[in-house]
Amino acid sequence: MALIELTDLSYDYPNTCGLDQLNLQLNAGxxxxxxxxxxxxxxxxxxxxxxxxxxxxxxxxxxxxxxxxDYLADPQDRQRLHQQIGLVFQNTDVQLFxxxxxxxxxxxxxxxxxxxxxITQRVEDCLALTHSTDLRDRVPYQLSGGEKKRVxxxxxxxxxxxxxxxxxxxxxxxxxxxxxMLTLLKTLQAAGxxxxxxxxxxxQVQAVEPRFVIFNADHQIQADLTAQELAKQPEQQxxxxxx
Amino acid sequence: xxxxxxxxxxxxxxQPNQLTSQPQRHNFLAHNQQHLTHLLAxxxxxxxxVNPTRWQLSPSISLIxxxxxxxxxxxxxxxxxxxxxxxxxxxxxLVLAPSQLRRFTRSxxxxxxxxxxxxxxxxxxxxxxTVLLFVCKTGLILASTQYYRLTTTFQDLLSGLKAxxxxxLFIMTLAVAITYLRMLGHYLLQTxxxxxxxxxxxxxxxxxxxxxxxxxxxxxxxxxxLELYAAMEARGFNGQYVNQPTTTNRWHxxxxxxxxxxxxxxxxxxxxxxxx
Amino acid sequence: xxxxxxxxxxxxxGTLVLAVAPVWTVAVIKVKAQIKQKRxxxxxxxxxxxxxxxxxxxxxxxxxxxxxHAVGGTLLAVLIGxxxxxxxxxxxxxxxxxxxxxxxxxxxxxxxxxxxxxxPMVGYACYRLGEKLHxxxxxxxxxxxxxINVAALVAGIELGLQPLxxxxxSGAPLYCPYGLNVTVPAMLAAxxxxxxxxxxxxxxxxxQFVHKVAPTNLYQAAAPxxxxxxxxxxxxLAILSPLGLLASNTAWGEWSPAELKQRLVAExxxxxxxxxxxxxxxxxxxxxxxxxxxxxxxxxYILSAVTAVLIFLLLMRGLQHDSQTTK
Ligand SMILES: Nc1ncnc2c1ncn2[C@@H]1O[C@H](COP(=O)(O)OP(=O)(O)OP(=O)(O)O)[C@@H](O)[C@H]1O
Ligand SMILES: [Mg+2]
Numbered sequence: 040m041a042l043i044e045l046t047d048l049s050y051d052y053p054n055t056c057g058l059d060q061l062n063l064q065l066n067a068g069x070x071x072x073x074x075x076x077x078x079x080x081x082x083x084x085x086x087x088x089x090x091x092x093x094x095x096x097x098x099x100x101x102x103x104x105x106x107x108x109d110y111l112a113d114p115q116d117r118q119r120l121h122q123q124i125g126l127v128f129q130n131t132d133v134q135l136f137x138x139x140x141x142x143x144x145x146x147x148x149x150x151x152x153x154x155x156x157x158i159t160q161r162v163e164d165c166l167a168l169t170h171s172t173d174l175r176d177r178v179p180y181q182l183s184g185g186e187k188k189r190v191x192x193x194x195x196x197x198x199x200x201x202x203x204x205x206x207x208x209x210x211x212x213x214x215x216x217x218x219x220m221l222t223l224l225k226t227l228q229a230a231g232x233x234x235x236x237x238x239x240x241x242x243q244v245q246a247v248e249p250r251f252v253i254f255n256a257d258h259q260i261q262a263d264l265t266a267q268e269l270a271k272q273p274e275q276q277x278x279x280x281x282x
Numbered sequence: 283x284x285x286x287x288x289x290x291x292x293x294x295x296x297q298p299n300q301l302t303s304q305p306q307r308h309n310f311l312a313h314n315q316q317h318l319t320h321l322l323a324x325x326x327x328x329x330x331x332v333n334p335t336r337w338q339l340s341p342s343i344s345l346i347x348x349x350x351x352x353x354x355x356x357x358x359x360x361x362x363x364x365x366x367x368x369x370x371x372x373x374x375x376l377v378l379a380p381s382q383l384r385r386f387t388r389s390x391x392x393x394x395x396x397x398x399x400x401x402x403x404x405x406x407x408x409x410x411x412t413v414l415l416f417v418c419k420t421g422l423i424l425a426s427t428q429y430y431r432l433t434t435t436f437q438d439l440l441s442g443l444k445a446x447x448x449x450x451l452f453i454m455t456l457a458v459a460i461t462y463l464r465m466l467g468h469y470l471l472q473t474x475x476x477x478x479x480x481x482x483x484x485x486x487x488x489x490x491x492x493x494x495x496x497x498x499x500x501x502x503x504x505x506x507x508l509e510l511y512a513a514m515e516a517r518g519f520n521g522q523y524v525n526q527p528t529t530t531n532r533w534h535x536x537x538x539x540x541x542x543x544x545x546x547x548x549x550x551x552x553x554x555x556x557x558x
Numbered sequence: 559x560x561x562x563x564x565x566x567x568x569x570x571x572g573t574l575v576l577a578v579a580p581v582w583t584v585a586v587i588k589v590k591a592q593i594k595q596k597r598x599x600x601x602x603x604x605x606x607x608x609x610x611x612x613x614x615x616x617x618x619x620x621x622x623x624x625x626x627h628a629v630g631g632t633l634l635a636v637l638i639g640x641x642x643x644x645x646x647x648x649x650x651x652x653x654x655x656x657x658x659x660x661x662x663x664x665x666x667x668x669x670x671x672x673x674x675x676x677x678p679m680v681g682y683a684c685y686r687l688g689e690k691l692h693x694x695x696x697x698x699x700x701x702x703x704x705x706i707n708v709a710a711l712v713a714g715i716e717l718g719l720q721p722l723x724x725x726x727x728s729g730a731p732l733y734c735p736y737g738l739n740v741t742v743p744a745m746l747a748a749x750x751x752x753x754x755x756x757x758x759x760x761x762x763x764x765x766q767f768v769h770k771v772a773p774t775n776l777y778q779a780a781a782p783x784x785x786x787x788x789x790x791x792x793x794x795l796a797i798l799s800p801l802g803l804l805a806s807n808t809a810w811g812e813w814s815p816a817e818l819k820q821r822l823v824a825e826x827x828x829x830x831x832x833x834x835x836x837x838x839x840x841x842x843x844x845x846x847x848x849x850x851x852x853x854x855x856x857x858x859y860i861l862s863a864v865t866a867v868l869i870f871l872l873l874m875r876g877l878q879h880d881s882q883t884t885k
Contacts, residue, residue, distance in 0.1 A: 053323040053326055053327070054326060054327075086475070089479060091475050091478060091479070112312070114309040114312070114484070115303045115304070115305065117309075117312075117478075118303060118304075118481070118482050118483060118484075119301055119303050121478070121479055121480070121481070121482050122299055122301055122302070122482045123299070123301070124479075125479065125480075126476075126479050128472065128475075128476055130472065132469075132502070133469060133472040133473045133475075133476045134473075134476040136473065136476075136477065136494045136495065136498050137494070138767065138770045138771055146480060147480045147482065150480070150481060150482045150483040150485075151302060151482060151483060152302065152483065157294075160292075160294070161294065164292040164294070164295065168291070178770075178771050178772075180498075180501055180771045180772060181771075181772075194480070195479075195480070196295070198299070198480065198482060199294060199295055199297075199298075199299045200299070201298060201299070226291060227291070227295070230291050230295065230296045231296070231298075310617060310618070310619040310625070313617055313625070314616055314617055317615065317617065318612075318615070321615065348663070349663070352563060352663050352664055353568060353664065355564075356563060356564055356567075356568050356664055357568055359726065359732050393659070397562070401735055404735035404736060407735060407736070408730055408731060408735050409730070411730065412730045412731060412735055413735070415732075416564070416733075416735060419564050420562070420563070420564045423563045423564050423662070424562075424563075424659075427563070427659060427663060428659065430656075431656075431657060431658075431659060434657075436657065439656060439657065451586075452649075454604070455603045455604040455607065455645070455646075455649050456604065456607075456649055456652070456653070457604070458601055458603070458604025458605060458607075458608075459604040459605070459607035459608045459611070459649050459650070459653060460608075460653070461604075462604060462605045462608040463608035463611055463612070463653075466605070466608050466609060466612055467608075467612060470612055488619055489618070489759055489760065489763055490763060492616070492618060492760065492763070493760065493762075493763025493764045493766065493767050494763075494767050496613060496616075496760075496764045496767075497763075497764045497765075497766075497767025497768045497771065498767070499609060499612065500609060500637055500764065500768055500775075501768065501771065501772055501775060503602070503605045503606060503608075503609050504598075504602070504772075504775045506601075506605050507598040507599075507601045507602040507605050508598045510598075510601040510605070511597050511598040511600065511601050514600075514601065
């Protein structure tokens with residue numbers, strides 16, 4: 040059984056359509072890259088997958104559990120879901136709200152009620168993995184864009200989620216930093232995590248051979264291909280390079 | 283491409299989490315997210331609820347009309363007067379589409395009901411006549427302000443105030459406030475969502491989090507202000523807030539305003555001759 | 559704390575607009591000076607107004623399962639400066655009244671007086687005092703608590719005076735039907751016990767965060783050559799007082815503190831007497847002193863309204879001149 044199953048899932052904003060009739064099955068341990076033009080609904084899908092909002096129509100099932108409005112309205116269920124799914128926002132500013140990087144990363148583990156030693160362990164590990172150990176005593180608000188991205192990932196990672204959702208994590212990073220981040224994500228995938236990320240950097244992402252889910256401008260899924268399948272379709276590749 | 287392998291993952295990251303769950307009574311985030319989503323949906327509505335194609339009043343006239351109406355209702359304590367004013371208002375309501383009229387009625391009844399609940403205890407202090415008069419007047423005022431809100435966009439309000447010669451600085455501040463209410467509201471919503479994602483257990487110190495939330499929002503406001511000022515300067519801002527002229531029929535304006543002006547005159551002289 | 563329409567008599571509303579007008583004038587002058595130092599203060603006025611809107615909208619959890627709101631008057635005063643806070647909060651209140659139906663349109667002056675003037679000013683004064691005593695946080699806490707409570711007290715007084723100020727010949731109140739003995743305790747109880755603490759805790763926590771993360775973004779009070787604003791304020795009041803007298807002579811009595819106090823005492827005693835008759839007689843006796851001349855009361859209202867509009871127009875002219883020179 041797939042970890043994530045979407046059936047005829049649509050999402051409507053007050054004035055516009057966000058997602059239109061998606062059918063998608065994502066398995067545990069996959070590396071998925073969402074691509075598509077601006078405004079095609081990638082961020083919207085990630086928000087629904089993370090359980091922040093219910094879909095307007097259709098169903099979303101996570102690990103066999105259908106995520107309904109009622110399910111999300113129950114604080115306990117909602118928190119259980121959030122323990123399994125982590126989301127790095129497109130705008131990382133909204134995500135960093137503590138007064139120091141250490142506190143930022145420790146925020147999640149503290150909620151879980153871990154011991155101080157465990158929390159320190161997790162914080163140090165996450166900072167090391169994201170190459171941000173030297174930022175530990177800085178104020179997140181004053182970090183640069185790329186530094187914020189790394190700290191945001193560290194802070195989500197500290198919760199050890201089963202599924203990691205990332206909304207354009209490569210934006211604003213140098214090529215070297217992009218490669219570092221992708222390698223880390225690939226390692227996490229190898230350890231059994233499910234990675235779902237939205238990105239525009241086709242060239243960089245290709246290296247980790249993800250499964251590509253491609254949206255069109257009408258908020259629908261246009262193609263769903265593995266990296267090998269995509270390699271056989273030069274015109275599709277050419278299109279992705281323009282995104 | 284050379285992909286450098288990072289150090290091995292720590293043990294805790296390789297094992298699945300043990301799910302915990304703790305009972306929770308009140309979730310302030312969910313409640314506020316809902317509230318804010320409603321506000322943002324309302325702010326996103328660019329067109330007025332009513333589309334007056336033939337009978338379009340200039341924004342300043344509708345503002346004046348609202349002022350006169352509310353003042354007259356507040357000043358009088360004569361039931362006949364209230365009746366006449368109510369009729370006038372009901373006439374305006376005819377313009378609304380049926381569904382809008384229903385929506386109007388629903389929220390109007392609700393707000394009037396609240397006013398009734400507030401004054402009801404005074405029944406034992408002052409008797410039924412006063413309570414009734416008070417509720418009638420409050421109801422009428424609420425109806426007129428609600429009608430105004432339903433038929434006026436933010437842009438209309440701005441050009442109305444502009445036509446009434448409000449200072450530019452003030453208009454500009456109001457315009458900035460309306461625009462940034464959306465942007466800051468959106469930012470706050472996103473921050474709450476991010477917090478929600480990582481708040482995997484009941485918050486131990488909700489106030490600490492709220493303080494952080496709004497502290498962040500202030501810093502964002504400050505950043506917006508710096509950006510906006512730079513943008514204003516870059517576009518040659520000179521303290522003048524310009525808006526497009528509205529094309530409306532003057533004749534309609536005066537015709538609509540006439541009954542109100544007549545009422546004002548009658549009210550003033552009626553006072554002298556003891557009519558009200 | 560937003561007073562809706564029809565709870566205050568139009569005369570009271572007019573008076574309160576008159577009372578706020580000079581404060582607005584001074585605020586504009588002060589903020590202009592502030593803009594010269596820190597250019598972004600100009601757009602910050604509008605943005606802070608929307609910030610205040612969001613603060614007032616946010617439901618804060620309180621023990622017992624219900625929620626309360628903060629107003630943020632004191633907080634804004636500390637963050638962007640007291641005078642800028644006056645203007646920003648005024649804009650917030652106007653938006654709320656016109657577009658969201660929170661607070662009355664006629665009662666706008668009253669709401670502005672309570673929440674946009676009294677609250678930030680009281681709060682900021684306490685904060686400065688605390689700063690001088692090297693305990694700014696305590697000052698801020700006390701300021702936020704006092705600010706909202708003084709504002710609530712004033713709102714209670716405004717509402718409670720209505721049965722005295724406006725009633726029919728038989729003594730039936732025309733606007734807010736509750737006397738001071740109801741409104742003041744009701745307002746104070748709610749704010750002293752709950753809303754005040756919520757406001758104070760909220761204010762200190764937000765301040766603490768900003769202070770820690772970006773202390774330079776806080777408003778820095780100018781060096782102590784700032785006795786000027788008070789001179790402006792006094793001057794403004796002096797210029798306006800003849801107008802105020804004109805308006806008050808025709809419509810209602812002037813509100814000198816002594817008289818107000820006297821009336822408060824009188825009201826209290828009369829309300830404690832059980833029979834409605836005593837109340838009615840007492841009202842009548844008071845009313846005699848307060849209707850001066852033979853002008854019908856409605857003409858008085860119109861006159862005061864015109865006065866308010868004129869003051870507003872004058873205020874505008876001053877502003878227009880300056881907004882052109884900001885080039
Ligand atoms: N808060 C909102 N209110 C209304 N419409 C929205 C909102 N957020 C997004 N939309 C609309 O929904 C559609 C999908 O938006 P979404 O943010 O999911 O796109 P995206 O694929 O992430 O784009 P990008 O690549 O630019 O990040 C767009 O048409 C957008 O205009
Ligand atoms: Mg996006």
